[in-house]
Amino acid sequence: MSNEICNLEPQALWENFYQLTRIPRPSKHEERIQDFIYQFGKGLGLETIKDEAGNIIIRKPATPGMENRKGVILQGHLDMVPQKNSDKTHDFANDPIEAFVDGEWVTANGTTLGADNGIGVAAAMTVLASKDLVHGPVEALFTATEETGMDGAEGLKAGVLQGEILLNTDSEDEGELYVGCAGGEDANVKFTYSEVAVPAGSTAFKLDITGLKGGHSGMDIILQRGNANKVFFRLLDEAHRKTGVRLAAIDGGSLRNAIPREAFGVITVAAENVAALKSALEAEFALVKKELLATEPDMKMVLVETEMPAVLIDETTQVNLSKGVMACPNGVIRMSDSMPGLVETSSNLAIVKSDPATKTVTLASLMRSSVDSVKEELARRIEAVFTLAGAQVKMTGAYPGWKPNMDSPILKTMQSVYHEKYGKVPEIKAIHAGLECGILGGTYPHWDMISFGPTIRFPHSPDEKVNIATVGKFWNFLVETLKNIPAK
CATH class of the missing domain: 3.40.630.10 (Zn peptidases)
Known part of the structure; x- marks a missing residue:
């Protein structure tokens, strides 16, 4: 330039x-x-x-x-x-x-x-x-x-x-x-998983959620944009219920203070359920697309066959991870009573990443609030969600408003x-x-x-x-x- x-x-x-x-x-x-x-x-x-x-x-x-x-x-x-x-x-x-x-x-x-x-x-x-x-x-x-x-x-x-x-x-x-x-505070979540073998007769796919706008997790949270991590695990949860699809890897979001625009995962499914998998993902994505049409008109889901992963995340952890992400408070939590149009409290589920070297999936969520007591209550809610899901949770980086x-x-x-x-x-x-x-x-x-x-x-x-x-x-x-x- x-x-x-x-x-x-x-x-x-x-x-x-x-x-x-x-x-x-x-x-x-x-x-x-x-x-x-x-x-x-x-x-x-x-x-x-x-x-x-x-x-x-x-x-x-x-x-x-x-x-x-x-x-x-x-x-x-x-x-x-x-x-x-x-x-x-x-x-x-x-x-x-x-x-x-x-x-x-x-x-x-x-x-x-x-x-x-x-x-x-x-x-x-x-x-x-x-x-x-x-x-x-x-x-x-x-x-x-x-x-x-x-x-x-x-x-x-x-x-x-x-x-x-x-x-x-x-x-x-x-x-x-x-x-x-x-003020703000970080929720740091860690799931530890066991590696399991890929069932015989499986087909592997790369599932990508892209095209979301993202933005500043404070300034832009009021715009009600989509969260790629939330979208990914909503689709995964629905497909698992209908086809038994399995998760091998996830890489969603990159910075705790940015609304995640993309999420990439590797999944496998029994060969006889490939058609059902595509149908389930397309149907659920169509619902999400319709819900977010005004804010995320360019959101895309891409499912392409890929190389077979060596191992999978164990199914119990996969299910707990999916449920935890779906239940995690995200977006605008409460508007200010004293200043019209101002978001008082919010949360951004920014990062979900698996690491085969440590056999962990780590998540990061940034909470913000102009009321410190409400921020702390939100931290406890997020801690409760992921503790019930079997994860370790640690709060760090708190700073005042x-x-x-x-x-x-x-x-x-x-x-x-x-x-x-x-x-x-x-x-x-x-x-x-x-x-x-x-x-x-x-x-x-x-x-x-x-x-x-x-x-x-x-x-x-x-x-x-x-x-x-x-x-x-x-x-x-x-x-x-x-x-x-x-x-x-």
Whole structure:
């Protein structure tokens, strides 16, 4: 792909974003992007720190006459979600993102774009490098490994940052100011199975569920999209009841915070039941297709004969696994009573994978809620489902939500700035996703925090795209906000 995005406005921001697309930065593989940002700060002659958690902190003094303003922390995360279409050849650990302009949007060729949170990172870089912006003391906090555990936010030490106002740039709807977010927790499930021989006279098939839209398991959960893991095991359960079909392997989903778009399995059935298997799968898939027609018009089921597997998962474990997946709470669990249109609680059954080396099937589900007690109750429900199914269950990675403060001084400032610049008052919202603000606010409870950003659609999926015009509005709003930060 060309560097055509460098010609977009604001040019300096887009040039910085283009540089980010050149550097592989999937979660847990962030050494190169951390080094790039560190050298970027040093190259500007600014105080630059890398802490033990992999966070990069860069300090820029106030411009003349603005020294008495409250210090601002511009915060974004360096990592990105590595999702690609199954037919796309791409190595996220080594290959650059192929970003391009598509009408009013910037998107990528068959992969995630990394606008989440690359645009916010690029904006902070642009502020740091600018010689003509007006601002008080600025610190840029580039956090590590946000997408797979918020490791950087969790590892940030108290007393390192000097500012009083945090501007998080990880929201995805321009014209909205976010003042709260959901907390989260991971359910880790493990079935241990016995290997059994394939019955004589069997035929093997590869069963693929593809074409679902997927998306961000927080932002997009309200869209009621299909879950490939749920679809696969619904079909498998129905076919088993009618034909005795057996499961040899399953590979569904890839990331805990992405709605699973695809699930692939290897199954076997007695040769005399092949026709019945096809009939049962086609009939059940037709029902699912009809149920999800509005949200998943491109969903496909493909059944093709394949090489015979060496062994099968024992039937008891197969049945328990199928029932467990079918019973597992998934999708929107409850809407918020206090903020209309906001999902309060949800769950995403993200991953189901078998491993013949360990004779296990592991599952991962990410729970989110803006009410911690409800999140914990949901965790117990999921634990109950899979414990009854004979699996081991462990809860990990719990992090708190961010409670809205409607009396926030920076909220009032930004509302006023936006109204004066664009002639309307921005919407005030909470987000059903795990912004780092909840964790950071626990370490720095005195911070006054807001999250905002440009319009990004379908993050965490290969359809991710960012609206070009809103990047300009986001940038101009940031510039004006920095001018209007109140005095200490």
